Amino acid sequence: MRHQTTLRAIDAVARAGSIRKAAEQLAVTHTALNRRILAFEAELGAPVFERLPRGVRLNPAGELVIHHFRAQVADMERVRSQIADLAGERRGHVAIACSQALLPFFLPRHIAAYRAGHPAVTFSVELRDRDVAEQALVAHEADIALVFEPVRLAEVQVLLAAPQPVMAVMAADHPLAAGRGPVRLRECLRWPVAAPTIPYGVRHLLDAALARSSVRLRPAVVSSSFEFLRCYALAEQVVTFQIPIGLPPERGELVARAIDARDLAPGLLYLCQLRGRTLPVAAAKFTDQLARALSEAES
Amino acid sequence: MRHQTTLRAIDAVARAGSIRKAAEQLAVTHTALNRRILAFEAELGAPVFERLPRGVRLNPAGELVIHHFRAQVADMERVRSQIADLAGERRGHVAIACSQALLPFFLPRHIAAYRAGHPAVTFSVELRDRDVAEQALVAHEADIALVFEPVRLAEVQVLLAAPQPVMAVMAADHPLAAGRGPVRLRECLRWPVAAPTIPYGVRHLLDAALARSSVRLRPAVVSSSFEFLRCYALAEQVVTFQIPIGLPPERGELVARAIDARDLAPGLLYLCQLRGRTLPVAAAKFTDQLARALSEAES
DNA sequence: CTGATGTGGTGCGTTTTTCGCACCGCTCCG
DNA sequence: CGGAGCGGTGCGAAAAACGCACCACATCAG
Numbered sequence: 001m002r003h004q005t006t007l008r009a010i011d012a013v014a015r016a017g018s019i020r021k022a023a024e025q026l027a028v029t030h031t032a033l034n035r036r037i038l039a040f041e042a043e044l045g046a047p048v049f050e051r052l053p054r055g056v057r058l059n060p061a062g063e064l065v066i067h068h069f070r071a072q073v074a075d076m077e078r079v080r081s082q083i084a085d086l087a088g089e090r091r092g093h094v095a096i097a098c099s100q101a102l103l104p105f106f107l108p109r110h111i112a113a114y115r116a117g118h119p120a121v122t123f124s125v126e127l128r129d130r131d132v133a134e135q136a137l138v139a140h141e142a143d144i145a146l147v148f149e150p151v152r153l154a155e156v157q158v159l160l161a162a163p164q165p166v167m168a169v170m171a172a173d174h175p176l177a178a179g180r181g182p183v184r185l186r187e188c189l190r191w192p193v194a195a196p197t198i199p200y201g202v203r204h205l206l207d208a209a210l211a212r213s214s215v216r217l218r219p220a221v222v223s224s225s226f227e228f229l230r231c232y233a234l235a236e237q238v239v240t241f242q243i244p245i246g247l248p249p250e251r252g253e254l255v256a257r258a259i260d261a262r263d264l265a266p267g268l269l270y271l272c273q274l275r276g277r278t279l280p281v282a283a284a285k286f287t288d289q290l291a292r293a294l295s296e297a298e299s
Numbered sequence: 300m301r302h303q304t305t306l307r308a309i310d311a312v313a314r315a316g317s318i319r320k321a322a323e324q325l326a327v328t329h330t331a332l333n334r335r336i337l338a339f340e341a342e343l344g345a346p347v348f349e350r351l352p353r354g355v356r357l358n359p360a361g362e363l364v365i366h367h368f369r370a371q372v373a374d375m376e377r378v379r380s381q382i383a384d385l386a387g388e389r390r391g392h393v394a395i396a397c398s399q400a401l402l403p404f405f406l407p408r409h410i411a412a413y414r415a416g417h418p419a420v421t422f423s424v425e426l427r428d429r430d431v432a433e434q435a436l437v438a439h440e441a442d443i444a445l446v447f448e449p450v451r452l453a454e455v456q457v458l459l460a461a462p463q464p465v466m467a468v469m470a471a472d473h474p475l476a477a478g479r480g481p482v483r484l485r486e487c488l489r490w491p492v493a494a495p496t497i498p499y500g501v502r503h504l505l506d507a508a509l510a511r512s513s514v515r516l517r518p519a520v521v522s523s524s525f526e527f528l529r530c531y532a533l534a535e536q537v538v539t540f541q542i543p544i545g546l547p548p549e550r551g552e553l554v555a556r557a558i559d560a561r562d563l564a565p566g567l568l569y570l571c572q573l574r575g576r577t578l579p580v581a582a583a584k585f586t587d588q589l590a591r592a593l594s595e596a597e598s
Numbered sequence: 599c600t601g602a603t604g605t606g607g608t609g610c611g612t613t614t615t616t617c618g619c620a621c622c623g624c625t626c627c628g
Numbered sequence: 629c630g631g632a633g634c635g636g637t638g639c640g641a642a643a644a645a646c647g648c649a650c651c652a653c654a655t656c657a658g
Contacts, residue, residue, distance in 0.1 A: 002342055003305045019635065032617050034635065043301055046382050051635060053625040061382040068378045072371050079367045083345050083360040276575045318606065331646050333606065350606060352654040 001076060007069040009036050010048065014066050018055035070140040074277070081280035084120075091120035092282035097128035097142035099201070100226045101164075101246030101269075107146075110293060114286050121282045129200070137274045143283040145272045146290070148243060149201030157275040159287065162294040164243040165266040166205055167256040169230065174237050177255035185263035186215055194229050194240040195219035201267055202241050209264045230254065245269060245297075269294070300375060306368040308335050309347065313365050317354035369439040373576070380579035383419075390419035391581035396427035396441035398500070399525045400463075400545030400568075406445075409592060413585050420581045428499070436573045442582040444571045445589070447542060448500030456574040458586065461593040463542040464565040465501055466555040468529065473536050476554035484562035485514055493528050493539040494518035500566055501540050508563045529553065544568060544596075568593070 009026060013033065016022035023030040041047050048062035058066060081092035098107060103125070111123050128136050128145070134153045136142040145156070148164065168188045170176050176183065176191065195217060196203040210217055220238060223229050229240040234253055247256050271290060273279060279287065308325060312332065315321035322329040340346050347361035357365060380391035397406060402424070410422050427435050427444070433452045435441040444455070447463065467487045469475050475482065475490065494516060495502040509516055519537060522528050528539040533552055546555050570590060572578060578586065 003302060003339070006302045018633090020633080029618050030635080031619080031637090035616080035637095038636080039301070044379070044382070046386065054634065056635080060385055064378050064381050064385075068374055071374070075367055075370070079363050080343070082363050083343070086359055086363075087345065317604090319604080328647050329606080330608090330648080334608095334645080337607085352605065354605065 004069075004073060004076070006036050006040055007073065009033055010040065010062075011066060011069055011073075013037065013049070013056060014058050014062065017057065021055075071277075074140040078278055078280040081282055085281040089120055090118045090282055090285070092280045093122045093124065094144070094280075094283045094286050095124045095126070095142045096144055096146065097126050097133040097136040098146040099129050099133070099148045099269075100127060101148060101243050102146050103127065104227065104246060105248060106245050110286075110290060114289060118282065121286075134272070137272065140274070143273065143279055144287050144290075146269065147201075147272065148269050149204060149267045150270055150272070155275050156272045158270050158272050160271040160291045160294055161268045162271070162297070163266040164245060164269045165258045165261070166202055166241050166264050167244055167247065167258055169233055169240045169242050169247065169254060169256045171234050171237060172253050172255050174233075174239070174255070176239060176257070179257065181257070182260040183257045184260050185209060186213075188239045188241075188259070189215055189217070192220040192236070192238045193217065194221040194223070194232050194236075194238040196226065196229065196241070197222055197224045200224070202243060205264055205267050206241060243267065243269070303368075303372060303375070305335050305339055306372065308332055309339065309361075310365060310368055310372075312336065312348070312355060313357050313361065316356065320354075370576075373439040373442075377577055377579040380581055384580040388419055389417045389581055389584070391579045392421045392423065393443070393579075393582045393585050394423045394425070394441045395443055395445065396425050396432040396435040397445040398428050398432070398447045398568075399426060400447060400542050401445050402426065403526065403545060404547060405544050409585075409589060413588060417581065420585075433571070436571065439573070442572065442578055443586050443589075445568065446500075446571065447568050448503060448566045449569055449571070454574050455571045457569050457571050459570040459590045459593055460567045461570070461596065462565040463544060463568045464557045464560070465504055465540050465563050466543055466546065466557055468532055468539045468541050468546065468553060468555045470533050470536060471552050471554050473532075473538070473554070475538060475556070478556065480556070481559040482556045483559045484508060485512075487538045487540075487558070488514055488516070491519040491535070491537045492516065493520040493522070493531050493535075493537040495525065495528065495540070496521055496523045499523070501542060504563055504566050505540060542566065542568070 009022070012022040012026055013019055016025060019034050019037065020030040023033040026033065037049065044061075044065070046061050047059060048065055049056035050059045077092070084091040096107065107125055111125070115121060115123070126136065126142065128142065130147055130149070131151045131153070133142065133145040133147045134150060134156050137145050138153075138155050168176065168183055170191075174191070176188065195206065198204075198207075206217060221229075221232055223232070226242055226246055230242065230247075232238065233240050241259075242256070244256065248254065271287065271294065273287070308321070311321040311325055312318055315324065318333050318336065319329040322332040325332065336348065343360075343364070345360050346358060347364055348355035349358045376391070383390040395406065406424055410424070414420060414422070425435065425441065427441065429446055429448070430450045430452070432441065432444040432446045433449060433455050436444050437452070437454050467475065467482055469490075473490070475487065494505065497503075497506075505516060520528075520531055522531070525541055525545055529541065529546075531537065532539050540558075541555070543555065547553065570586065570593065572586070
């Protein structure tokens, strides 16, 4: 959109931290960019950047302005998307920030299903966990976020919360895999454990559950990658912990058993958007599809 | 703001219904304006106006675009206002849509009080009753609305609802003025009545109260002006009906007695804004002041 | 029917704005 | 102290916007 070139320019400068660097990215000279900014500041009646010896940085007024710009660009995208929808063909882009567990099966399946019906819609999926996902929503870098047990922010609106019980995961030939139904947590801990690192929701729930017990979590292996943990359970006879949505639909070499609800309350998977924002058509419809799938899986 | 000239131009054309008329208002030739629109439509990939023999009219896509523009301009105004507030001086503009009852005493007093503290803030007060006030909010022609018993719209957010009992109003020498405390409705109707016309909230409440009774409202005088009704009560010995907020604080020639709550439930005066909108600083602070005054008056 | 009026759209020369080059003053850092 | 990196400025060139004259078309009064 031509009428918001100045907006994008200022955004680029704010991100790059220097007019010259931003000018290079935008393929213009620093002169032109500098003058645009000066003109805008003159019009606004107040500076937007504070000039430092090594570049520029947004001042408080600039923070307000940049936030307005991001919201404006995102809203224009929504308008374009709705207009395309008006013309019959649904097009647009859906930017998703999500936790690791959504990456292997859930999102690929649903995005593929959606794109089968609307090939003109494109997607971007970014791994952004918990608070970082919510920051992405606020900065308009993501339209929707799917996060497990997030730190709750005031600016985020929860569209759906799906219970996800923590599962004990192990190889099919693991002794624990022989049992049926829920398994007690203390029983799992009798074998070596492969656990996620501290900042993750699953680990958080485990630590919280064990805090009131005498048993301690002494992981043999720790990783920030759930994919690694799944694969490691195939390589050594360990027990690891994951939520169902990140596990293969059909169990093959891997077996998952729910942890007894007495030991560990189910965590919640949140589907979120920025509070007060109207999503573009494509994002809104895709969100509907996800919400339907999540609430059906629940029942 | 220079970067939204095209926006304002399209808005002007939409309002004027013709490119040439809008061009005249904007003090440019129709050629320039026409080309701006064509360029914008080309960029958008879809027309915004449908061309009629006698001018142009927004098509559905245009409705979306114009709504986006209005929201954007209003939000920019909020940003400017917040930046001014950052610099210490509060400036900006507050556009109010309100019912008649607010015009004579309530709004003048509070606007004057606010401007005493912040002389750089300007105000506009438009008489917009009920549904028209709400339309003004949606069209961003008003920041806040003060309406009595409005038709409720989904896009409007109620900030406060202040009970306003309907009062019987008459001259000080009217027989009914001799009594003390609440007066029964049927007692009022024993004298000639000067009533508001149908579309107004007070009249609506009266009609609703009398619908279940055998007594009928037979007004001797009907008017759409509450100011006229007040003045008429001084000229003839009639009873008229108004809400307290529209009556002089100190009673002189005019006496008001509340209608007994058994006959007539108090109406509600609503303080509203557009749902999901963040008001400019000045409007937000002024709204706070109004809300405080209204809830104090209540207690 | 017919001319007058009003509409949106277009070709073209002119004016205004924007851009890019060269250069300045400044701060930081080796 | 000198080089590198930064934001800011004067000035001529390029580009965009503008205004004029004009067209095709629809409407409406006479």
